[in-house]
Amino acid sequence: MATLRETGVGILNAGEDSHKTFCAIPWIHRQTDEQGFHQLCAVAVGDGNNLSNTKGERLHISQQLTDDEFLNSPQVKAVRKQMMRGEWPAACDRCWQTEQSGSTSIRQHLNSQFGQDPQALLRRTSEDGLLDRPIVRFADIRLGNVCNLTCRMCGR
Numbered sequence: 001m002a003t004l005r006e007t008g009v010g011i012l013n014a015g016e017d018s019h020k021t022f023c024a025i026p027w028i029h030r031q032t033d034e035q036g037f038h039q040l041c042a043v044a045v046g047d048g049n050n051l052s053n054t055k056g057e058r059l060h061i062s063q064q065l066t067d068d069e070f071l072n073s074p075q076v077k078a079v080r081k082q083m084m085r086g087e088w089p090a091a092c093d094r095c096w097q098t099e100q101s102g103s104t105s106i107r108q109h110l111n112s113q114f115g116q117d118p119q120a121l122l123r124r125t126s127e128d129g130l131l132d133r134p135i136v137r138f139a140d141i142r143l144g145n146v147c148n149l150t151c152r153m154c155g156r
């Protein structure tokens with residue numbers, strides 16, 4: 001399957017608009033909610049945040065999925081495809097609203113850590129969003145709803 005480098009379309013040549021929607025998370029992140037169901041990310045919203053396989057079955061940590069099965073699930077592929085087109089996925093509405101209000105979104109924060117070289121990620125991505133050799137670099141696995149009150153993110 002042709003990659004973006006080969007086809008010359010998408011974020012590599014699409015100009016400023018696509019850079020405004022690129023987020024590294026759908027390329028490198030693995031997330032579960034407190035019940036063990038896999039999600040796109042902790043701040044995504046709606047049905048697009050709930051990951052499933054091609055049969056429509058929710059993805060769960062008990063299935064011991066490979067990085068490929070997770071990062072190439074239909075929803076994650078669709079989000080990558082939209083971002084490469086310069087579109088905002090519906091699941092990313094919270095980041096969009098944050099940026100519209102003039103604040104720094106989680107997308108911008110995480111891109112500064114994991115998305116400094118988007119082209120390295122895009123070279124392995126086909127036009128339909130399929131990612132070649134997926135590797136999770138950042139995981140947020142929640143094994144329950146008990147909080148130990150020591151997480152810096154909550155500021156408690």
Ligand code: SF4
Binds near residue numbers: 095
């Ligand atoms: S843009 Fe925001 S909501 Fe979407 S994947 Fe990135 S961090 Fe998550």
